[in-house]
Amino acid sequence: MAEPRGPSARDVKKARQLVRHRSHQLSKTTAALVTAQSRLDRLAAEVERLVEAYNGEMVRLHRAEQAHQQATARLAAADAEVERARQDVALLAAESYGGLGTVKPYMAMLADRGGTEGFLHRASVLGYLEEEQAAVMRRLRDAQEVATILRTQAARAHAERLAAAESVRKAKIAAEKAVARQRRETKELMARKTTLQRKVNAARARARLLARRRNAALSGLVRGGSRLGDVAANWALTQLGKPYVWAAAGPDTYDCSGLTMRAWEKAGVRLDHWTGTQWTSGPHVPLDQLRRGDLLFFAHVSGDPSTIHHVGIYVGRGQMVHAPQTGDVVRVASIWRGDLVGATRPR
Structure with missing residues (x-):
């Protein structure tokens, strides 16, 4: 093609x-x-x-x-x-x-x-x-x-x-x-x-x-289809501006894990609509080896994955696409937050 x-x-x-x-x-x-x-x-x-x-x-x-x-x-x-x-x-x-x-x-x-x-x-x-x-x-x-x-x-x-x-x-x-x-x-x-x-x-x-x-x-x-992560990241970027709604998974509204689930669905990888299993959906990636499409997880207690409460999708250059919270919209933001606990590469 x-x-x-x-x-x-x-x-x-x-x-x-x-x-x-x-x-x-x-x-x-x-x-x-x-x-x-x-x-x-x-x-x-x-x-x-x-x-x-x-x-x-x-x-x-x-x-x-x-x-x-x-x-x-x-x-x-x-x-x-x-x-x-x-x-x-x-x-x-x-x-x-x-x-x-x-x-x-x-x-x-x-x-x-x-x-x-x-x-x-x-x-x-x-x-x-x-x-x-x-x-x-x-x-x-x-x-x-x-x-x-x-x-x-x-x-x-x-x-x-x-x-x-x-x-x-x-x-x-x-x-x-x-x-x-x-x-x-x-x-x-x-x-x-x-x-x-x-x-x-x-x-x-x-x-x-x-x-x-x-x-x-x-x-x-x-480039279309160059990598699964690129497919997921590029699709997530097309959803910018759509409102956050609790438990929503598209096509017009999303919560955080609903957005990442749909993004990787576009790349042919099935994920649950839950940060708990998305955290274990692939190998954990060191933050200095991130690639586009990797999932970034955030927790109430730093270093404790059992307290994960949010997920975003890495799009490069220290940025992610995520659905933040009620009253907000899908948008690009820095990954560098105090509650960042790690990253996963779905497969």
């Missing part, structure tokens, strides 16, 4: 132009991703500030409520003292203007004594009564003044409590609105980020594919 004709000079030129165009798109989408992430970070910081402002207002509200309760209690005590003093004044007034009352013993005593000595005694008793009246009046006046001061304090505490409550209400509304806005914008930004990332991945994979095909065509490395 005749070998397929390589790309013409026109094809190579168009390929290079497409690479430059894809690279430009990649730069633009990457910049857009950076901008989107920056907006998301600023919004998160603003929400944190508002939530902390709300927390501060809650602390101040609690303190204002305590101050109001204390002022109310003191005012109640002062009002009670005013009432007691008022009762004493009322009793004193009744005794002074309404008859003998509790003053009767003093009046009798005054009536029993005569002469100069009696006069002096009566004068001292009357002086004592006047002092008692003055003391009662002073106590009433003092109690009223204290009550007035405490009433003012209670009113101020009440006003501060109301103001604090209003501040809390406004801060809470502001925080809730900011949180709602953050959730909404985050959802929109994450959707845009996913879309942009897919475009980045597709652009990168397409650019690498064009560069690889161009170089292969110019150097004569790509």
Whole structure:
């Protein structure tokens, strides 16, 4: 069978132009991703500030409520003292203007004594009564003044409590609105980020594919059926951009072992749809002796094949084609990852 004709000079030129165009798109989408992430970070910081402002207002509200309760209690005590003093004044007034009352013993005593000595005694008793009246009046006046001061304090505490409550209400509304806005914008930004990332991945994979095909065509490395590994690797490169779907094995979606199974199927080698048996599908190959089509395995525990969780297919120059994960697409990537455990050459 005749070998397929390589790309013409026109094809190579168009390929290079497409690479430059894809690279430009990649730069633009990457910049857009950076901008989107920056907006998301600023919004998160603003929400944190508002939530902390709300927390501060809650602390101040609690303190204002305590101050109001204390002022109310003191005012109640002062009002009670005013009432007691008022009762004493009322009793004193009744005794002074309404008859003998509790003053009767003093009046009798005054009536029993005569002469100069009696006069002096009566004068001292009357002086004592006047002092008692003055003391009662002073106590009433003092109690009223204290009550007035405490009433003012209670009113101020009440006003501060109301103001604090209003501040809390406004801060809470502001925080809730900011949180709602953050959730909404985050959802929109994450959707845009996913879309942009897919475009980045597709652009990168397409650019690498064009560069690889161009170089292969110019150097004569790509020849149909030259080696089983080449067949598998070349077919895998035709699947770039197709979405990753768990447990899928083509033709429109793949998971990692589904892609490698189909690639080697094209070369006439049957593999199971499972990394466990694909690891044992042929001899293990040292990483410095890799050939196109070799399967590369990655594990949770370096050096422990029993923890293998991912597989890709080697396409040369330290690169592999693989189906990475949910939300991603089949693409070209470097084989040099920290979880690389080894390679197998199926047969």
